[in-house]
Amino acid sequence: MLHVDPIFAATSVAPSTLAAGGEAVPPPFTVARVFTETRLDSWLALGLVVVAGLYLYGVYRLRLRGHRWPVIRTVAFLGPGLGSIALVTASGLEAYDTALLSVHMVQHMVLSMVAPIFLALGAPVTLALRTLSLRPRKRLLAIVHSRIAKVYSFPLVAFAIFVANPFVLYFTDLYRYTLQHEWAHELVHAHFIMTGCVFFWPLLGLDPLPGRWPYPARALLMLLSVPFHTVLGLTIMQSTTLFGGDWYPSLHLSWSNPWNDQVVAGGVLWAGGEFVSVTMLAVLVVQWVKQSEREARRVDRELDRQEALQRAAESPA
Numbered sequence: 001m002l003h004v005d006p007i008f009a010a011t012s013v014a015p016s017t018l019a020a021g022g023e024a025v026p027p028p029f030t031v032a033r034v035f036t037e038t039r040l041d042s043w044l045a046l047g048l049v050v051v052a053g054l055y056l057y058g059v060y061r062l063r064l065r066g067h068r069w070p071v072i073r074t075v076a077f078l079g080p081g082l083g084s085i086a087l088v089t090a091s092g093l094e095a096y097d098t099a100l101l102s103v104h105m106v107q108h109m110v111l112s113m114v115a116p117i118f119l120a121l122g123a124p125v126t127l128a129l130r131t132l133s134l135r136p137r138k139r140l141l142a143i144v145h146s147r148i149a150k151v152y153s154f155p156l157v158a159f160a161i162f163v164a165n166p167f168v169l170y171f172t173d174l175y176r177y178t179l180q181h182e183w184a185h186e187l188v189h190a191h192f193i194m195t196g197c198v199f200f201w202p203l204l205g206l207d208p209l210p211g212r213w214p215y216p217a218r219a220l221l222m223l224l225s226v227p228f229h230t231v232l233g234l235t236i237m238q239s240t241t242l243f244g245g246d247w248y249p250s251l252h253l254s255w256s257n258p259w260n261d262q263v264v265a266g267g268v269l270w271a272g273g274e275f276v277s278v279t280m281l282a283v284l285v286v287q288w289v290k291q292s293e294r295e296a297r298r299v300d301r302e303l304d305r306q307e308a309l310q311r312a313a314e315s316p317a
C-alpha cells in the first residue's frame with residue numbers, strides 16, 4: 001500500500017488521482033520525502049529483515065564453533081546488498097515509483113545491478129553450507145547442482161534473460177499492467193532482484209556454482225553487457241511514445257512533466273548502467289588478480305616441496 005503524506009491534502013494534486021492499487025498519488029517529490037514517506041509494511045521489507053536475521057545467525061553460529069567469517073562479506077551482504085534494496089523499496093522512493101518513471105528506473109538499476117553484486121559477494125550459500133546440519137546441507141547442494149540451476153546459472157542463458165527482460169517489460173503492455181496492479185509492481189521488483197542474481201552470481205559470486213567460466217570469458221561477457229544499457233537508455237530518451245501509455249498523463253501532476261521525466265529516466269538507465277558495468281568489471285579484475293596470485297603461491301609451494309624431496313633423496317642416508 002502506498003503511504004501518503006498528510007501534506008498531500010494541501011497540494012495541487014487532485015484527490016481523485018489514483019496510483020497502483022487505487023491509492024492517491026504522493027505530493028511533489030523532494031529529498032526530504034525519501035525519509036518521511038518511508039514504509040515498512042510490505043512483504044519485501046519483511047523478507048529483508050528475515051534474510052538479514054538468518055545471515056547474522058549463520059555468522060553467529062560459525063563464531064560459536066571457533067570459525068572465522070570474513071567481515072567484508074557480512075558488510076557487503078547487509079550493507080549495499082540488502083541495504084540498497086531497502087533504500088529503494090522501503091524508503092520514500094517507493095511512494096513515487098508509480099508516479100515518476102525516473103524513480104522506477106532508479107529502482108530498476110539498484111535492484112537488478114547494484115544489490116545482486118553485493119549479495120553475491122556476501123557468499124550466503126557458502127555460509128549456509130558451513131552452518132547447516134548434514135541433511136539440510138545435502139538438500140541445498142542438491143538444489144545448487146540441480147539441472148535447473150545449471151541451466152539458469154549458465155552465463156549465456158543468464159545474459160540472455162538479463163538483456164531481454166527490460167525490453168519485454170517496457171516495450172509491451174506489461175509495464176502499464178504493473179502500474180495498475182500493486183501486486184504485479186512488487187512482483188517486478190522481486191523479478192529484478194532474481195534476474196540480477198542469476199546474471200551476477202556466476203560471474204562475481206564467491207559461492208560454489210557448477211559450470212563456472214574462467215575469468216577471461218567472464219570479463220568478455222561483462223563487456224558485452226555494457227552497450228545494452230546504453231541502447232536501452234537512449235531508446236527511452238528518444239522515444240516519441242510515453243511508457244505506460246496514458247498512465248502518467250492521467251495522474252495530472254502539476255509538479256512533473258511525463259515527457260521530461262521519461263528523458264531523465266533514460267539518462268538514469270544509460271549513465272547508471274555504464275557506471276555499474278565499469279565498477280563490476282573492476283571487481284572482476286580484482287578477483288582475477290587475487291586468484292592468479294593464489295595459484296602462483298600454490299605452484300611455488302608445490303615446487304618447493306618437490307625440491308625439498310629431491311634434496312632429501314640425493315643426500316646421504
